[in-house]
Structures are given as structure tokens and as C-alpha cells.
Amino acid sequence: MPFKRARLKHFAVGLLVLAGLSLDPQSASAAASDWAVEEQVKVRLLSAGQTVPQDAVAGDTVKLGLEFDLKPGWKIYWRSPGDAGFPPAIDWAGSRNLAAGEIAWPVPHRFSLFGLETFGYGDQVVLPVDVRLEQPGEALSLTAAVDYLICEEICIPYRANLALDLPAGPESRAPQAFLIDSFSRQVPGRGAERGLSLESAVLTGSLEAPVLEVTARSETPFTAPDLLVEGPPGFGFAKPEVTLSDGGLLANISVETSRLLDHQVLEGKQLTLTVTDGARGLEQGSVARFAAMPAAAGIEPLALLGILGLALLGGLILNLMPCVLPVLSIKLLSIAEQGGREKRHIRASFLASAAGILFSFLLLASAAVALKAGGMAVGWGIQFQQPLFLSAMALVMALFAYNLMGFFEVPLPSFVGNLAAGGSDKGLLGNFGTGALATLLATPCSAPFLGTSVGFALSRGAFEIYLIFTALGVGLALPYLLVAVAPGLASWLPRPGRWMITLRRILGLLLAATAVWLLSVLAAQVGMIAALLAGGLLFGLGLVLWAGSTLRQKYRLATPAAASLLALAALALPSGLPLEQSGGKAVSAESVWRALDTGAIGRLVGEGQVVFVDVTADWCITCQVNKKLVLDTAAVSDRLSDPGVVRMQGDWTLPSDAISAYLASFQRYGIPFNVVYGPAAPDGIALPELLTTDAVMAAIEKAAGTGIAEAGPADGGGS
Incomplete structure (x- = not known):
């Protein structure tokens, strides 16, 4: 039923657009690209204006829209697709006078299937796109390669190649502006009529199985409230349970969480919470905190x-x-x-x-x-x-x-x-x-x-x-x-x-x-x-x-x-000087070490590889001692050079949120830190701070599934 209501609304908006097109079809087509047509979907690029205003100044944006017209039952994905899928992405290579383009995401729908929770759009949707110009007031030539995934019972990846040219001239509103504005008002945080507020967001339950409790208020009674939670990698968020009170003006939303690895802790992590109610939405960042540390979580x-x-x-x-x-x-x-x-x-x-x-x-x-x-x-x-x-x-x-x-x-x-x-x-x-x-x-x-x-x-x-x-x-x-x-x-x-x-x-x-x-x-x-x-x-x-x-x-x-x-x-x-770079130093092309890529570890392990991770920093003397006395020795270096072993290094000399989060996933907040992954140890074997040749070799063999020796406790005494 939300789709049927949305379909009727978009049909009415479409009538207005058609009326505008009938008045001036030539100018209307100039504000939209040709359709890229597939069997299940059509995609095109729209502009809210027929020209780039000649009096535009630095900081002004050109309002565009990426329109998808899908056949019934098919869907595309939101910026955070949930348990599966990936969102549309635009490659602007070849465009002229384009500095940057940013997609805004209207309120999505929730799709629940076989225990999987995904978020996206069906029927018709326009993703608003704000474009910054390199030279304000001059013509804009757009070349957009749009990669997207559509799904029904099967999923199909597509690429749409779109082109749109906007000349410079007096400001002139295009008929497609109605359609773009309609979906822009559905972007959480935009539109004064949303009337939503987030009153609280806390964790309850235990540290191992926390429950996210959110309280949201509406100026008008809720109809079908929902909560979309975006968090760090490795955590899952179930479909929420919603209880309404205060005449439907207050929604108490409870979300059970899960974690990929037992040592991961949600408390203290950054979350993005999106409260939706039909086409209304409110987005707000929050840090996952326990309201009180209960005995069960203690x-x-x-x-x-x-x-x-x-x-x-x-x-x-x-x-x-x-x-x-x-x-x-x-x-x-x-x-x-x-x-x-x-x-x-x-x-x-x-x-x-x-x-x-x-x-x-x-x-x-x-x-x-x-x-x-x-x-x-x-x-x-x-x-x-x-x-x-x-x-x-x-x-x-x-x-x-x-x-x-x-x-x-x-x-x-x-x-x-x-x-x-x-x-x-x-x-x-x-x-x-x-x-x-x-x-x-x-x-x-x-x-x-x-x-x-x-x-x-x-x-x-x-x-x-x-x-x-x-x-x-x-x-x-x-x-x-x-x-x-x-x-x-x-x-x-x-x-x-x-x-x-x-x-x-x-x-x-x-x-x-x-x-x-x-x-x-x-x-x-x-x-x-x-x-x-x-x-x-x-x-x-x-x-x-x-x-x-x-x-x-x-x-x-x-x-x-x-x-x-x-x-x-x-x-x-x-x-008084800026940092050379943030997020750690890059590993040189000549190095035998790859830069730490947590997303690639699972894939490499699935291919039968052993991954040895070293998190280090220039200021960590113990790290340098480990390198000199263990990692650079002939026996360990030769073993790490085997074709079946991949070496990854995370440099924490400079601040890096990614490395901080990686350490925290193992309940570690300091370095040195070394961990070995493999087919027999997909969750990783953490090594002691002071490395020994025996501990490193034993962990590699155990992770590879070729040895039975233990690497030893992760903190020299238990971690």
C-alpha cells in the first residue's frame, strides 16, 4: 500500500509535468537527457532549470535529478542498502565545467524478505543531485555514467550513459523542476512540513546483545513510523518494533542488534538514525551509549x-x-x-x-x-x-x-x-x-x-x-x-x-x-x-x-x-602547520606490505589466503623492536613472503578513524597490534604485544589450517 499511495501522488505530479511539456516541448527536452532504456527500468537525467544562470556566483549550485522509472515489483537501493545490494553511483568523467555533484536521498521504503532487511525505491523515484560549477555563470556539459542495481526475484546490475547540456543564459525554470522539488521535499532534513523530532536514543540490554531504544515525536499523529539505522561495519540491525503513545504523537522504537564478531562492541560507536513516516523523514547522528550500565551488561x-x-x-x-x-x-x-x-x-x-x-x-x-x-x-x-x-x-x-x-x-x-x-x-x-x-x-x-x-x-x-x-x-x-x-x-x-x-x-x-x-x-x-x-x-x-x-x-x-x-x-x-596527511601514511609501491584494507580480508581468506596484519606507528618503539627482532628476521620474513600469505600494514602515526575502529573491534586501543587471518581462523588470531618468532609462525600455521600449535594468548596473558 505505500507504493500505491506513492504511485497516485507521482501520477498527479506527472500530469503537471506533462502539462508543462505540452506548452513548450522543445525547452522541456533541453532540460532532460534521453532515456536509457532497459527491459525493467528507464533512467534519465533532469534539470530544474533550462539554463545555467548567468548571474550565478561561487557557491551556487545547479539542481538536477536522476530519475528512475521501474516496472512493478522492481526496486533500486538507498545510500545504505541494508543486508544486500548497492546504491546508484554516478561517474562524471568527461563532464565540462563540473566541480562536484552530490546525490541527496529521499525517504526510502523498507523491504523485508527471508529475514533480510533492505532499503530502496520502487515504481518512480527522482534522486536530487546538487552540482557545483567550476566557473559559475558558464555553460555546463554533463556526461554521467550511472551504475545501479535493480532487483526483484533476481538482481541485475546496469550502467546508464547519460548526457545533458545546459547553456548559460537568464534564469529559466524547467517543467521538470516540479518533479525534482517533489522528491527533494522527501529528503530527511529538508522540508519544513516534516514535523519530526528525535527525543532520545540509548542502548539497553547487555554489552554483548544491546537493544537500541529510540523515542521520536511528531507534530501530527504517526501513520507508519520506521527507523533506519546506519552503523559501523560488522553490526546488524533488525526490523524495529514500534509502540505509539500520546495519541500517536510519540513513537517508541526498539531495534535489536547483532554483531559479526564476538569481540565487537557497539557502545561508543557513531550511528546515523533516520526516522521515517511515509514520505516524511528526519536524519540525525548519535553515539551509541547505554542509558546506564546494567548489571547484565556489567x-x-x-x-x-x-x-x-x-x-x-x-x-x-x-x-x-x-x-x-x-x-x-x-x-x-x-x-x-x-x-x-x-x-x-x-x-x-x-x-x-x-x-x-x-x-x-x-x-x-x-x-x-x-x-x-x-x-x-x-x-x-x-x-x-x-x-x-x-x-x-x-x-x-x-x-x-x-x-x-x-x-x-x-x-x-x-x-x-x-x-x-x-x-x-x-x-x-x-x-x-x-x-x-x-x-x-x-x-x-x-x-x-x-x-x-x-x-x-x-x-x-x-x-x-x-x-x-x-x-x-x-x-x-x-x-x-x-x-x-x-x-x-x-x-x-x-x-x-x-x-x-x-x-x-x-x-x-x-x-x-x-x-x-x-x-x-x-x-x-x-x-x-x-x-x-x-x-x-x-x-x-x-x-x-x-x-x-x-x-x-x-x-x-x-x-x-x-x-x-x-x-x-x-x-x-x-x-601551527597542517598534518602531512590524515588516516595514516600510504604504503610505498615498492613495499612488500599492502595498505590495510579490512574489506579485502574476508575475500582473500575465502580464496584460501593467509593475511598477516601489522598495525604500527613511527612513535611506537615497541613496534620497531618487533620489526627488528622478529618480523624482519630471515625465518619470519621468508614465511611471510610465501605466495599464500598477504601482508597488510596499518600506519597509525597520524590519526585514523578507520584504524581506531579496527583496533576497537578487537577490544584494543593501543599498538603494537598484530593479527593473523586464514581459512582456519577467519575471525583472526591476535598476537601478543611483544612478538616472538614461535608465536608468529604458530599463528600463521594455525590460520592456514596446516598446524595445530597455538599462537599464545593475545595479551601475553589473555585478551
Whole structure:
């Protein structure tokens, strides 16, 4: 019946169009292409105007329409076809004076068949198309290759080749404008008469099987409300159950969801909700959130204690990860400077460092909660994707290095000296800063057990995030807390002496190397020239600080002024430049690695291939260690080079929503991350953060179905 009502309405509109055509058939044909005729359908391109207005200005659009006239029972698809099909697409190659063309999608119909839910159009439909011109006010020549799929009991793909020329001239409305306007008013979000609003959209039920509950209101009683849900890949949405109340003005819509993989979580993902009622529609974006985390969607107390234990252990192991080695140099100097001091001073300094770690983890938890509330991607170490953070950390590392090498002793500015002098009697603030720095430099790494706990936290609510991040902080701070409990451990070290000067210089060189590494990561984001300029400014800062005593004899404020200007310039220069590109760096044509293509994995596995995925980043030192010690070794490299193995690499050096979503589908929010797919493991085998040759080889054989060895737990302890 909706089709019959739509047919009558379109028949009436057609009469108006025919009346217009009879008045001026020549001009009417000039505003429409010839029909592309198939047995089941006719397709043509329409224009709402007979000309391109000569007085058009930049930003103006030409209104077109792509008309389909289908035989009864046949359909084409909406922009999001549902469980099957694909929508019409237009290739404008060969057109002249065309900058871009964008299809708008009127309210579709739902088709339910054998448990499959699809969305599209039957009988007659016009898809409005807004076209931007390269040169406003000049003639437009359109060549459109339209690929579309029509279905009844069978589906047939077609291509229609259409052409339409519009001369420049005074603005002149074509008879086809009535038809285009009729369907434009059915595009959700257009047409003042729609009278629809979305009052709420929340998840209920469990994390494993959530139910989307939507409440919509109408200014006039609903007749046949429906809800179309567009979400991330891997999730399905059933036909909704609708209950009307308040005299038909309020629709309570419930949609059961499903997921392709067991580890996928809908909570926190971006959804597009389209509420329809006949020809009326309202479209609105929403982030999938639970109204409250019910007990059924939560976790048993004993299981939560287990997650907290993993978080504690993961934070402790993080002290030993390669990316935390620069922090160990600061720890070593701090411990060495405690030799021979009173126990109360040792205890206070180490407690201050532990407090800095815990404070920093609470800040990270707060940032994660805020980002999730805003519907943004959340990940472990994502601050290393931001040029401002990298330039600030490079500046801090350079100042630490110059202080340790004796270039300056007077703090410039004051808090920098306090941070670098973390072991002095007046250095409680400095020890606090050392703990905070330990946390910041630890975040590019993912350690065993860390992925499990962070993945769980970021898929839950604020309470779990704060609780688990606190446990991670306690784990990272355990060495400090151990010395605070037993300060006699520090007294075993020799008392400070001349050997400290040599040690300070060595550690200063290590921190300078860290600054160089940070600049190399920065180069991947803002370009090599900008990174070299920032490095030159930091080197100049070192020269100024080294020559500071000489300058101060002649010019009292010369050193502070010059150092401050160089530091500010090094900080601001990279952050003021645009990113080189977003979404990760492209894999070079010469590389043996393909760029990560999640859509191709299933096809390759179906062809009997094994797919090895490596998600990496320039700022992830553990990733580079895995590559050097495992992936680039002869045995593993030869196995990955087999014809039956495809290597895919996702580069997360720059922000990428696609990679963030891919990691989240495995409950991972940090890297390194490696997974192996194959005929015997179509859902993938996740590998530990620290790779071993045996684990990689075993996973490949298991995925291929040629071996029975286990790859080992995904987080070194269970993921």
C-alpha cells in the first residue's frame, strides 16, 4: 500500500509535468537527457532549470535529478542498502565545467524478505543531485555514467550513459523542476512540513546483545513510523518494533542488534538514525551509549578484580618496555642522587614521583571519558599523533638533556629546573614531574596485559575507566612505592661524587637522543623541513644555554630572552602547520606490505589466503623492536613472503578513524597490534604485544589450517 499511495501522488505530479511539456516541448527536452532504456527500468537525467544562470556566483549550485522509472515489483537501493545490494553511483568523467555533484536521498521504503532487511525505491523515484560549477555563470556539459542495481526475484546490475547540456543564459525554470522539488521535499532534513523530532536514543540490554531504544515525536499523529539505522561495519540491525503513545504523537522504537564478531562492541560507536513516516523523514547522528550500565551488561565482581589485577601487572611491566627506557635514565639518576640521604627525604621524593604517575593516569582517564562523551575515537598513546604534544615533549627532553650536561643550572623557567633537579632537597615538585613524564613517555607502548585492561576500560563507562587507569598507574608506580616503603634500598648506592658528573652527561646524551626520536616522529606529521627547523631551534637553544654565563656578563637578560624565544618558536612552529596527511601514511609501491584494507580480508581468506596484519606507528618503539627482532628476521620474513600469505600494514602515526575502529573491534586501543587471518581462523588470531618468532609462525600455521600449535594468548596473558 505505500507504493500505491506513492504511485497516485507521482501520477498527479506527472500530469503537471506533462502539462508543462505540452506548452513548450522543445525547452522541456533541453532540460532532460534521453532515456536509457532497459527491459525493467528507464533512467534519465533532469534539470530544474533550462539554463545555467548567468548571474550565478561561487557557491551556487545547479539542481538536477536522476530519475528512475521501474516496472512493478522492481526496486533500486538507498545510500545504505541494508543486508544486500548497492546504491546508484554516478561517474562524471568527461563532464565540462563540473566541480562536484552530490546525490541527496529521499525517504526510502523498507523491504523485508527471508529475514533480510533492505532499503530502496520502487515504481518512480527522482534522486536530487546538487552540482557545483567550476566557473559559475558558464555553460555546463554533463556526461554521467550511472551504475545501479535493480532487483526483484533476481538482481541485475546496469550502467546508464547519460548526457545533458545546459547553456548559460537568464534564469529559466524547467517543467521538470516540479518533479525534482517533489522528491527533494522527501529528503530527511529538508522540508519544513516534516514535523519530526528525535527525543532520545540509548542502548539497553547487555554489552554483548544491546537493544537500541529510540523515542521520536511528531507534530501530527504517526501513520507508519520506521527507523533506519546506519552503523559501523560488522553490526546488524533488525526490523524495529514500534509502540505509539500520546495519541500517536510519540513513537517508541526498539531495534535489536547483532554483531559479526564476538569481540565487537557497539557502545561508543557513531550511528546515523533516520526516522521515517511515509514520505516524511528526519536524519540525525548519535553515539551509541547505554542509558546506564546494567548489571547484565556489567561484569561480575570477581571478573572485575581479575581485570584490575591485569591492569596492575600491565602497568608494572610497562616499566620494562623499550619505549620507557628514556624514563629509566631519569629514574637511575634520581636513585643515584638518593645515596646517603636520610630515609625521610628518600621516602618523600619517591612518594612524590608515584603521585605524579597516579595524577597523570587520572588525567588520561579524564581525557578518555571526555572524548568518549563527545563521540570521538579513544586510544592508548593517541597524543603522539598531535604535533603540539610532540614538539612540547621534544622541548622538555632537550631542556632535561642540557641541564644534565651542565649547560645551565639556573632554572629557565623556574619549573624546568625543578623538574630536572628531581633529587634535590627542594625537588618534590621535580620528583612529581618525573613521575608525570614517566607516564607520558610510557603511553606510546602497549605492554602484555595492558591491552586487555585498557580495551575493557575504554569499552565501558566512566567508573570502569577511572578504576582501571588507577590500577595501571599503581602498577607503573610500584618501583617508586617499593623504595618509599623500604628507603634503605637507595642507601645501597654510593654517595654522590665526581662519578655523578660523568653519569649525568651520559644520561643527558640519552635524553637528547630521545628528543631526536620525537622530532623524527614529528617529521612524519608535518614534514621533514618543519621537523629540521624545530631541531635547529632546539640546537640553538642549547648553544644559548651553553654560552649563558658569558652572555650574562655583558647582557643580563640576554640568555633568558634568547632561550625563551627559541623555546617558544620550537614549540609553536610544528603545531601551527597542517598534518602531512590524515588516516595514516600510504604504503610505498615498492613495499612488500599492502595498505590495510579490512574489506579485502574476508575475500582473500575465502580464496584460501593467509593475511598477516601489522598495525604500527613511527612513535611506537615497541613496534620497531618487533620489526627488528622478529618480523624482519630471515625465518619470519621468508614465511611471510610465501605466495599464500598477504601482508597488510596499518600506519597509525597520524590519526585514523578507520584504524581506531579496527583496533576497537578487537577490544584494543593501543599498538603494537598484530593479527593473523586464514581459512582456519577467519575471525583472526591476535598476537601478543611483544612478538616472538614461535608465536608468529604458530599463528600463521594455525590460520592456514596446516598446524595445530597455538599462537599464545593475545595479551601475553589473555585478551
